[in-house]
Amino acid sequence: MKDGLHPNYRFTTITCACGSVIETRSTAKDIKVEICSACHPFFTGKQKLVDTAGRIERFRRKYNIKA
Numbered sequence: 001m002k003d004g005l006h007p008n009y010r011f012t013t014i015t016c017a018c019g020s021v022i023e024t025r026s027t028a029k030d031i032k033v034e035i036c037s038a039c040h041p042f043f044t045g046k047q048k049l050v051d052t053a054g055r056i057e058r059f060r061r062k063y064n065i066k067a
Contacts, residue, residue: 007027014022016036060066 009025009027012024012026012028012030014024014031014033016039017034018036018039020036020038
């Protein structure tokens with residue numbers, strides 16, 4: 001393999017705004033993100049449905065779904 005052709009693949013840390021730190025390997029030095037799997041609402045189960053103009057309620061009435 002030729003020298004200098006590929007970037008350095010090294011250990012790095014990914015730091016989230018919530019304080020979670022993940023250690024992995026990457027070509028980038030240190031990575032800072034705003035949201036991760038530890039604080040994202042989809043993964044934590046705290047996801048909320050936002051009712052826009054009553055669409056969820058109309059859907060439930062149309063298909064006779066009780067919440």
